[in-house]
Amino acid sequence: MNKTLVFGASLKPYRYSHVAIKRLVEAGEVVVAFGLREGLVAGVQIETRLDRFEQIDTVTLYMNPKRQKQFYQDIINLHPRRVIFNPGTENPEFYNLLREAGIEVEVACTLVLLSIGQYN
Numbered sequence: 001m002n003k004t005l006v007f008g009a010s011l012k013p014y015r016y017s018h019v020a021i022k023r024l025v026e027a028g029e030v031v032v033a034f035g036l037r038e039g040l041v042a043g044v045q046i047e048t049r050l051d052r053f054e055q056i057d058t059v060t061l062y063m064n065p066k067r068q069k070q071f072y073q074d075i076i077n078l079h080p081r082r083v084i085f086n087p088g089t090e091n092p093e094f095y096n097l098l099r100e101a102g103i104e105v106e107v108a109c110t111l112v113l114l115s116i117g118q119y120n
Helices: 016-026 065-077 092-100 110-115
Strands: 003-007 030-034 039-041 044-047 058-061 082-085 104-107
Touching: 003 016, 016 030, 016 039, 016 110, 065 092, 082 092, 092 104
Parallel strands: 003 030, 003 058, 030 044, 058 082, 082 104
Antiparallel strands: 039 044
C-alpha cells in the first residue's frame, strides 16, 4: 500500500490540508503528516520532524512556495515517486529540482483527484 505524506498539515478544520487528511483516510490511503504543530487529524498524527518518515510514495504539498524553499532538500531526500502541488503551492523552481532528482511533479488538487478516482 502506498503512503502519502501531507506536507503542511494543519489542525484547523477549514484548511485544505486538514480536509485532505480526512478524505485520504476515508479513501483507504495510508497517510502520514508533517506540519508546524503536532496534533491529531482523523487518527493521523501530525509530526513536526521530517526524520520520522520513510517509504513515502506521494508528497501532497500544502505550503506556499516561500515556505517550501527551506524544505526542498528534505523532500527530495524522502525519495517520493511524486509530489503533488495543490492550488497555491505552484513552484517552478522546485519542479525543476524534483525532476532533476527523478521525482514526478503533478500540479493538481488532491481533493479533486480523490473525488474523480484519479488519485493513484
